[in-house]
């Protein structure tokens with residue numbers, strides 16, 4: 094791939110807001126529901142899922158280098174820097190654009206790994222969006238989404254930048270408008286490797302696909318399930334304990350799910366105060382966040398049309 098045109102200079106408003114000294118957010122996502130509809134010959138599963146971004150973030154900062162290296166300033170313990178999704182995203186972008194500019198990436202992690210919040214995927218998408226902008230490469234949204242998919246099934250939606258209904262392995266995206274909502278997200282203290290859930294023999298892989306009309310309606314009414322939940326609960330009982338705790342709270346009224354392949358679970362609320370009231374009762378051993386649902390990715394204005 095080579096990108097067609099150098100980007101025009103950004104308008105002054107935008108340039109003031111986003112530059113080399115800015116901290117770039119990488120938001121978490123929730124899967125408001127997730128149906129596994131089949132399995133492809135390459136082993137990947139076909140899904141129908143509804144993605145929503147929430148106001149809980151990793152943050153990234155980029156420093157240009159005088160050499161041609163991509164360096165992660167603060168590697169995550171246990172993740173080799175060259176396999177880190179941020180480094181892989183920067184390398185993929187450089188390769189596609191045919192440039193050798195160097196960059197140091199500073200990554201401030203807040204989203205738990207193996208949490209189902211798409212943290213690593215979101216970091217990768219923020220690298221694509223921010224460096225495409227800072228290096229003035231002018232890659233289009235479609236080009237960046239194409240670069241995103243080989244990095245992981247969850248990366249394209251973060252480049253897409255809007256709440257979306259997803260099909261395929263998560264890359265066939267349709268924008269959706271969702272009502273305002275607040276979420277209490279619980280981390281039950283375990284990391285769930287996505288591959289372990291998708292390879293479980295007990296996973297149900299044959300949920301009938303639903304029509305677009307039905308899913309939009311279903312989510313507003315708070316129905317729809319996560320087909321990965323039963324397997325995750327069986328393999329990681331802590332996930333089930335967290336779901337049960339949420340179900341026992343009178344204010345949650347059944348709007349409770351696991352996100353992605355776990356481990357995090359969440360409850361949906363109409364207002365922040367009620368979510369916070371439940372959060373105050375959380376057992377001390379668990380981490381919990383109250384955050385608003387977002388209509389779009391905070392870097393949406395950097396997404397070239």
Ligand SMILES: C[C@](O)(CO)[C@H](O)COP(=O)(O)OP(=O)(O)OC[C@H]1O[C@@H](n2ccc(N)nc2=O)[C@H](O)[C@@H]1O
Pocket residue numbers: 124127136137138139140142209211214244245246247248261262263287288291292353354
């Ligand atoms: C569960 C979700 O988070 C829902 O949004 C995603 O489908 C997972 O996306 P991800 O973490 O970016 O996943 P990848 O890094 O692409 O794949 C991790 C592993 O999960 C399995 N996998 C993932 C996505 C998918 N649609 N089918 C799969 O079977 C594959 O075994 C793969 O080896």
Ligand SMILES: Nc1ncnc2c1ncn2[C@@H]1O[C@H](COP(=O)(O)OP(=O)(O)OP(=O)(O)O)[C@@H](O)[C@H]1O
Pocket residue numbers: 169172176177178179204205206207208209210211212213214216217247285287353354355356
């Ligand atoms: N920048 C990164 N941040 C987090 N994990 C990364 C990163 N780069 C590579 N990884 C690897 O990716 C794995 C999954 O991390 P991630 O936080 O995306 O999981 P997740 O929240 O379960 O994602 P998903 O919702 O996509 O299943 C980690 O265990 C780690 O080995």
